[in-house]
Amino acid sequence: MVDISPREAEVLELIGAHLSNAEIAARLCISVRTVESHVSSLLRKLEVPDRRALAQRAPEPVGAGPSRPAPVLPALLTSFVGRVSERAELTEMIRAHRQVTAVGPGGVGKTRLALAVAAQAAGEYADGVWFADLVPVTDPGMIATAVAGALGLGEQPGRDMTESVVAALADRHALLVLDNCEHVVDGVALLLERLLAACPRLTVLATSRARLMVPFERVYPVPPLSLAVDGESDAVALFMERAAAVGRPMDPPLRDQIAAICARLDGMALAIELAAARYPTLGLDGITAALSHPLRMLTGGSRADERHRSVRGALDWSHALLEPADRALLRRVSVFVAPFTAAAAAEVAGSEEGLVADGLARLAEQSLLVVTASPGGTEYRALETIRQYATERLAEAGELVDARSRHLRWCLAEAAGLAVARQDWRARFDLVADDLRAALVWAADRPEQRMDAHDLARRLAELTFTRNLIGESQGRYEQAAALADDPAASAAMLRQAAAVAGCRMHGDDMDRLHRAAADAARRSGDTAGAARDLATAAANAYRFSGKFVRKLPQQEAIALITQARELAGDDPAARAAVALAKAGRALADAMGAAQGPDDNGVPVTIARAERAVELAHRTGDPLAESAALDTLACAQSWAGDTFAAADTARRRITLLSSTPDTPACTHELIEALGEVTEADLGAGDLPGARRWARRLADHPLLAEVGHRATGWLLVADTFAGNLDAVLTGSVRFLDAWQRAGGPARSILGPPVAAVATIHGLCDDEDARREWSAVLHQLDPSPGNTYGYGAVFDAMLLLHRGQAPQALERMAPEPGQVWQWVTWIWLHWYVALRAEAAVLAGSPDARDRVAEARTVVAGNPVVTAIVERAQALLDKDQERLLATLDAFDTAGCRYQSLRTLVLAGGDHAGRGAAALADLGFAPMAPPRHR
Known part of the structure; x- marks a missing residue:
């Protein structure tokens, strides 16, 4: 009998479910290194050669037959009522087709139906069921990020989030539920084309108010709740269950009266739930009277469209029952796209926190807000249909710009606070990130908010880089550059974007962005800055050639260096950058000519690199000096001087040890750690090599x-x-x-x-x-x-x-x-x-x-x-x-x-x-x- 600990058994089961070490660590709340230790122990105990063999052994230690991951679905806080035939029909559709969209108006119950079907079908998918809510996504480019978050994936340098999601699901037999797609239909369609082409065993169930309009789509129209089928009514059952949940069990003789109310609400699940929530205070006669009031119904224009009439009627009715102050609060907090606290709501609503807290409680009692407890305190969230309704009311009241402006200021303050936070900042960032993104989307399109939009884009770029969302970080830096009010600020943002591209191993982006920074610098009159950017672009093509798809032609490199030299003038930093580019070119020429260590060109190359180091040192810029030391170490190694190269590599690490965690510093440090590890291996310092490699x-x-x-x-x-x-x-x-x-x-x-x-x-x-x-x-x-x-x-x-x-x-x-x-x-x-x-x-x-x-x-x-x-x-x-x-x-x-x-x-x-x-x-x- 193999002696396997309970924790090892958990790890083995998840290996059998084809989870990566990072996913296992997240699932078990342990470090990746601890997972690696358990995997090594299992390999030894079970006497198998590799992870694939471990996966095949997974059923034996746990004694439960083939392992299937538990569905990764949101927990339902209330019971699912009825819809027996709908569940059966939709289940058959996802068995027969790889992409099904459940379509219907807001409030009809699409999400609840999809979750019920997914939970019921989970056992049919060997690699699990996954759920991604797209409500917080305001930018179609962030859809893949939302899906990656649901899958437990982080960003990987060298590829974007879509590629990461495709790679993670490529060989999975899984069901992916994409909820609330209507506001990002085009982006969802593009992602699904990639996923379904590259992931042959993946099935996607989407919910949306409109079809996705893709050729492979199969549409399932979600009907309202049944009003009467063989004497039974799902709508009546839902009303009675929800009314009983808030303290007033229903008497059977009232079923006909309830059925009439449900018919008035067209069987819309959200409207029925809102009506049932008011039953303890209004009774059935009060609900009936409220629904008959003409102000409760929508009139005129597109809002009389049949798809929206019943849900909007229920929301109008619920809204009309509020006091004027609570109506104002509901519409003002609608600018939040993620859960928010009373303090945040007070800032955006422009009122005292105590008054706002009372108002939020009343809104929650009316089922217009969902209340959740979190480590940071009580949080509130409006269901999306209600939030959109309240946002329309905000616009009708002429308060939209004012409320969004206050929300923007709140987001700027939150971003600034996160930038200096020391503890729990990642969790805090995750809570507000969607609001920051939404505020930026709004502000970026308004000329009067341009400066604040630039500031928020810059802050968001910094925060997402530190959060290791480096693909988004690069995009935010580029956005900040586009929003900058002067070319000098734009150039600064483009340089940061170039550094992030380097971290992502996207050399071509790095080159493009440095050249764009040079153009911006020239427009601002900073010719020396433009020279640095052009020279850096040339030097990077030599230093990081492995990150480029397109190799920089020699004549193009010469042209960049020539331009940089002409613009540099007497500026020390620009001259140092040009010297580095020349040294890189000389080294590349020597390597390309396959010159040996004894060739006369090698000492010349080393001399050029040493000159670049000297000039960079004079500038006092550790990153410039590190780049020059990198080229010097490469030249020394090419000359066969192993120990000199190792000394130079260690000198580079020392230089970078106290630099801040900016994109440029991080990029330089990662490259330096790789170089010093290689150098110590070559010099025979194995403990040193292991120390740097572990770091x-x-x-x-x-x-x-x-x-x-x-x-x-x-x-x-x-x-x-x-x-x-x-x-x-x-x-x-x-x-x-x-x-x-x-x-x-x-x-x-x-x-x-x-x-x-x-x-x-x-x-x-x-x-x-x-x-x-x-x-x-x-x-x-x-x-x-x-x-x-x-x-x-x-x-x-x-x-x-x-x-x-x-x-x-x-x-x-x-x-x-x-x-x-x-x-x-x-x-x-x-x-x-x-x-x-x-x-x-x-x-x-x-x-x-x-x-x-x-x-x-x-x-x-x-x-x-x-x-x-x-x-x-x-x-x-x-x-x-x-x-x-x-x-x-x-x-x-x-x-x-x-x-x-x-x-x-x-x-x-x-x-x-x-x-x-x-x-x-x-x-x-x-x-x-």
């Missing part, structure tokens, strides 16, 4: 992109021999990579090769083949063939005793493949090559060891590998065992134990036992050809 993996901006966050941590742990850490981290890596759509980025090649090697060292050939297939898909380049791929293959071949094959795998001299082994892999390449030569009995083994010792001097891990090779060559066991301390100090447990096995005798037995305890397959003795 990168824990960065909140990368929470949803585990493949990008954990990649270098997998490489460091592979070199160190931390088997459990690699197996656990690889689950998150592969899961995140697949959810991202499997991007083919060569930078992801080394971690995939590292994981394949670890599976090989564990003698798990099936898993190694799977990861090798992923590697081939990611990176078929010479870097895999001659660089890191050769290093990891050699490690595995040497473990298996296949020294001649390892030597053949690394047959090219380092000078022949230097461009693929420089930076990270050079020292590992020459050291493992030297050991392979010794173990294979190569006649030139002694020369190779001597050459390797010169190359790797100063690198603690690979120097120890070379010393071990020398000891093996000389058959000097004492010298061989002396390398143990070096490996242990360097944090390289695997190589330490390998040394014991190579030492033979009792040492070999201890080393083999320790390797087995860690999960490694037995080392094979070297086999000569």
